[in-house]
Amino acid sequence: MCLGIPAKVVKIEESNFGKVDYLGTKVKTNLSLIEDVKIGDWVIVHAGFAISKLNEEEAKETLLMLRELASQQATEDKKNDVEARKNNQKQRI
Amino acid sequence: MEEFRDKRVIQALLVELEKKTRALPSSIRIMEVCGTHTMTVHRYGLKKLLENIGVEMISGPGCPVCITPNEIHEAAIELVTKKKNFILTTFGDMTRVPSRKGSLQTEVPASGSVVKIVYSPEESLEQARSNPEKNVVFFGVGFETTIPAIALTVREAFFEGLTNFSILSALWLIPPPLKAIVEAKEIAIDGFLYPGHVSAIIGEKPYQFIAEDYSIPGAIAGFEPSDMLLGISSILDQIHQGKAMVSNEYSRVVRPTGNPKALAVMEEMLETKNAYWRGLGLIPLSGLKLKKKYSNYDAENKFNLNIKGGSGDLPGCRCGEVLQGVISPPQCSLFAKKCNPNSPYGPCMVSFEGACFVHYKYNRGLNE
Numbered sequence: 001m002c003l004g005i006p007a008k009v010v011k012i013e014e015s016n017f018g019k020v021d022y023l024g025t026k027v028k029t030n031l032s033l034i035e036d037v038k039i040g041d042w043v044i045v046h047a048g049f050a051i052s053k054l055n056e057e058e059a060k061e062t063l064l065m066l067r068e069l070a071s072q073q074a075t076e077d078k079k080n081d082v083e084a085r086k087n088n089q090k091q092r093i
Numbered sequence: 094m095e096e097f098r099d100k101r102v103i104q105a106l107l108v109e110l111e112k113k114t115r116a117l118p119s120s121i122r123i124m125e126v127c128g129t130h131t132m133t134v135h136r137y138g139l140k141k142l143l144e145n146i147g148v149e150m151i152s153g154p155g156c157p158v159c160i161t162p163n164e165i166h167e168a169a170i171e172l173v174t175k176k177k178n179f180i181l182t183t184f185g186d187m188t189r190v191p192s193r194k195g196s197l198q199t200e201v202p203a204s205g206s207v208v209k210i211v212y213s214p215e216e217s218l219e220q221a222r223s224n225p226e227k228n229v230v231f232f233g234v235g236f237e238t239t240i241p242a243i244a245l246t247v248r249e250a251f252f253e254g255l256t257n258f259s260i261l262s263a264l265w266l267i268p269p270p271l272k273a274i275v276e277a278k279e280i281a282i283d284g285f286l287y288p289g290h291v292s293a294i295i296g297e298k299p300y301q302f303i304a305e306d307y308s309i310p311g312a313i314a315g316f317e318p319s320d321m322l323l324g325i326s327s328i329l330d331q332i333h334q335g336k337a338m339v340s341n342e343y344s345r346v347v348r349p350t351g352n353p354k355a356l357a358v359m360e361e362m363l364e365t366k367n368a369y370w371r372g373l374g375l376i377p378l379s380g381l382k383l384k385k386k387y388s389n390y391d392a393e394n395k396f397n398l399n400i401k402g403g404s405g406d407l408p409g410c411r412c413g414e415v416l417q418g419v420i421s422p423p424q425c426s427l428f429a430k431k432c433n434p435n436s437p438y439g440p441c442m443v444s445f446e447g448a449c450f451v452h453y454k455y456n457r458g459l460n461e
Contacts, residue, residue, distance in 0.1 A: 002129040002155070002238055002290040002316065003446075030215060033241055033355045044293065044346055047184075047235075048213025049242040051355065052293040052346050059345040066096040066319055073105035 004046040006054060009039055020045055097317030098137075106322040107142055113329040114147040122149045122281055123328060124274070124418055126267065127288030128156035128446025129316050135455035137318040148325060151280065151418040154270045154373060155288055157234045158186050158444035159416055161263040162371045163404040166192040169232045169261055170200050172396065178205040180224060182217035183232035185210045190440045191407065197232075214246040214260075221250070221258035230392045234263040238290040240381060241355035244362040247383065247390045261392040262382060264363070267291050268299045269379035270370060275307050280418050284328035285311040286321065289343040296351030297339045304337040315343040362387060369402030371440065372413025410439035415448050422452040429453060 007020035007027065016032035020043065030049045031037050043050035096102055114121060125131055131152045134140050140150055154160050170192065173181040181197070188197040188208060197208050205227070211217055217231035233243040243260065250258045267288060275282065287300055292313040303309050310331035314324030320343060327340040341347055359381070368380030383391040393400060406413050410432075411425040422428050422441070432438035434450055441447035 002127045002236075002288045004238065004290045004293075030213075030242070030245065032245060033352060033358075035354060044290065046238055046290060047242050048215050049245070051238065051241070051290065052348075052352060055345050055348075062323075062345055063096050066099070066102045069105040069109075070096065070099050070101040073101040073108070076105075076108075077101070 002046075004044040004051060006042055007045050009037060009041045009043060009050075012037065012039060018050075020050070097315075097319045099319075102319050103137070103322065106319055106326065107146065110143075110148065110322065110326055110329065111146040113326070113333065117147065117329075117332065120147040120149055121283045121329065121332065122151055123284045123286055123325060124151045124153045124282050125286040125321070126153040126155040126271065127286075127291065128152075128159070128444065128448075128451075129290075130155070130286055130288065130314070130321060131448055131451050132446055133316055133318055133321055135451045138455075139318060139321065140456075143325070148329075151282070152415065152421075152448040153274070153418055154370065154416040155236065155267065155291075156416070156441070156444050156446045156448070157236055157239070157263070157265055158184075158190060159412060159440045159447045160265060160270075160370045160372065161187075161190075161234055161440070162369050162402065163192040163406070164369070164400050164402060165261070165263050166190055166197070167194045167404075168393070168398045168400050169230075170194045170197060171398070172230060172261070172392070173197065173202045173206050173208055174200050175203055176206060176228070176396075177203045178227045179203070180207055180209055180220050180227050180229045181232060182209045182211045182220055182229065184212075184234060186444045187232060187234055189437065189443045191438065191443075193404070193407065214243050218246055218250060218255075218258060221255055225257060227257060229258050231258070231260045232263070233260045236265050236267055236288070236291050237294045237359075238288075240264050240363070241294060241352070241358050244358045247387060248358065248362055250390055251387055256389075259390045259392040259395050260383070261398075264381040265368065265370070266365070266379050266381065267295075268302070269376045270373055271300075271303060273373055273376050273379075274417060275303065275309065277417070282309060282418075283332065284325075285309060286324050286328070287311055287313040287339070289313060289315040289320070289346060292341075292343065292347045292351070294352050294355045296347070297341055297349050298351075300339045304339055308337045310337045312340045312342050313347055315346060370416075371406065372416040375402065406439060412439040412441040412447075412449070415441050422449040425449070
């Protein structure tokens with residue numbers, strides 16, 4: 001069961017607890033497994049415990065790469081659409 | 094963050110993958126170890142899309158509810174049905190697993206006893222604090238993702254000096270069954286997709302032996318569809334280059350050395366033990382139990398449970414074979430007939446991450 005959700009730390013209370021914001025809901029979470037946790041950090045939460053901090057740099061890199069792929073694909077799709085339309089016109093003539 | 098599920102991204106990644114598989118002589122078999130990966134594969138229709146480009150995804154044993162054998166469920170049922178004033182707490186799907194003695198959901202607790210479903214092990218601790226006259230047992234099941242949380246909870250209880258709290262543990266390690274599956278050679282595996290959140294805890298090192306000793310490529314992957322495709326892409330690259338390694342395709346969450354604090358608390362509280370897995374049988378050093386110092390918090394010890402391993406599945410249930418990747422769910426004659434989510438016959442149909450449940454939920458309408 002690897003189910004863990006990304007959530008933002010919004011409050012840090014004493015003795016290792018805090019609150020994270022998951023899609024608007026504030027959830028009590030045990031933060032003791034995270035080194036140097038700060039408000040605003042994104043963490044992965046599993047069974048009421050934060051198990052890892054999201055690395056923003058790595059996340060940005062991955063997102064950038066995926067966005068590029070998406071736009072390349074969009075260009076491909078447009079090209080294919082144009083081709084398909086040209087072929088349709090040819091057939092009609 | 095929606096990019097990870099964006100249709101164009103998935104399409105683009107599949108196009109990339111197809112270029113890579115085209116150059117290979119035969120189809121590639123990849124085992125996704127973790128139940129959450131199985132869910133992603135089916136939920137986003139990746140299974141068929143990948144099959145079309147020559148990648149076959151096989152489900153592995155990474156579903157802790159599925160691999161916890163009957164004898165442990167039965168010990169939990171014994172506790173709450175025979176002993177008075179017990180509060181047995183556990184995660185939801187554990188209560189619905191049918192054993193030879195029924196399930197936690199159906200069996201009637203003894204006088205003053207009750208089964209309570211919790212989301213976090215912390216909640217069981219709260220039960221113990223607010224009910225000092227009751228014995229609270231947390232039936233704690235999980236892999237390395239969950240184990241540190243359970244260990245921390247026991248640690249808290251220990252330092253608080255709580256005497257009415259203990260855990261019935263079913264704690265499993267991911268690397269040993271992978272070794273068992275590879276050694277058994279019952280199915281050919283060309284690559285492994287390693288579980289992202291287990292890896293957040295343990296890092297890359299524990300999987301190295303699969304690359305080094307067995308030359309099988311692998312990639313740690315996250316749980317969005319594009320995460321899995323990125324992982325598969327890395328495996329295909331490794332196959333092309335004729336090299337095997339453990340690549341980390343979930344670097345936004347997984348550090349190469351894992352989570353040191355989590356590893357430290359596991360080291361402090363737990364030690365390895367040989368364990369019986371449903372389907373895979375006895376695997377050496379594949380489980381964890383509380384160290385002797387904490388034996389008062391180990392329900393097996395505290396209540397002399399005497400659990401004997403190797404009980405096997407209920408007659409006709411082939412969950413064990415599904416967990417090893419030897420058969421796929423529809424190959425079981427009970428699938429979708431006697432065994433379905435409303436009345437599951439075995440744990441693979443109970444758990445939301447069980448291969449049978451996932452298959453039933455996302456595939457049943459198609460070509461079965």
